[in-house]
Amino acid sequence: MTRFTVSVKIVPRHGLLDPQGKAVTDALHTLGFASVRDVHVGRLLVIELEAADTAAAQAKVREMCERLLANPVTEDFVIAEIAKA
């Protein structure tokens, strides 16, 4: 078994109102960052786990996302990075 560090990004489902993202967009505009078109606020989870290989680590984290970490009704998730710890 090898120890892996897996990063998961969870963001609001595209098309659903993201009031936190809108508030940050407005604040950035106020600060003069006029080029900002949109901001989405989500969560980053960094998970350390033991797995046989990269594929097994990815499969396990995907299952975690589907069962607990992301809400399938309102959120999307992306496994952003898998590294050997």
Next chain:
Amino acid sequence: MKVGVVTFPGSNCDEDALLAIREHVHLEAVPLWHKDHDLQGVDVVILPGGFSYGDYLRAGAIARFAPIMQEIAAHAKRGGPVIGICNGFQIACEAGLLPGGLLRNDHLQFRSMPVTLRVESTATVFTREASAGALLTMPIAHGDGRYSADAATLDRLEGEGQVVFRYVDATGHPTSAANPNGSLRNIAGVSNASGTVVGLMPHPERALDPLLGSTDGLVLFRSLLALTKA
């Protein structure tokens, strides 16, 4: 008939719910502990308000995996009545007992205030004593109450009569001004297909005593009395 009220770590409306059952409809109320696997023979389950597990990850996301939730899911599957109030509604959605989900209020603020609800369905165990179209006043107190589901799900809920309560103004119209959190289609409460599981963000258990400004929550609990006659 026995009514169980679940206490999760962070529940804060469990005592009010127990009091509602004991003092206002004079049924036996049984406290249930989140770590237990035993429903103690209750006929009805209340998932109360609060901030179970600190609302970590998402409101209700961790509570749905509490040991007692397995028993409650089985109870609901058998047709047993379950009502989720506020955080309990969030838990019921996370557990898949009810469709949709509850997101951060569109204005990002916590809202604690009385709201007016219109009864949209009397075909549930918890609203059968109510009149369709009746306006009820009860308080809300939440930061994550924006009911959301995809358009197809919302259309199905409307078509099947599973929208139970809507936020409306004093004249009964579901205006955006009357919507305290940005819920899609002003939805304040929904039911499962058979009307045995109901969830709502407002607090009927805080609207039972004239001292608190409204007794309109009583009809939800009184609707349970029909079960004792059946």
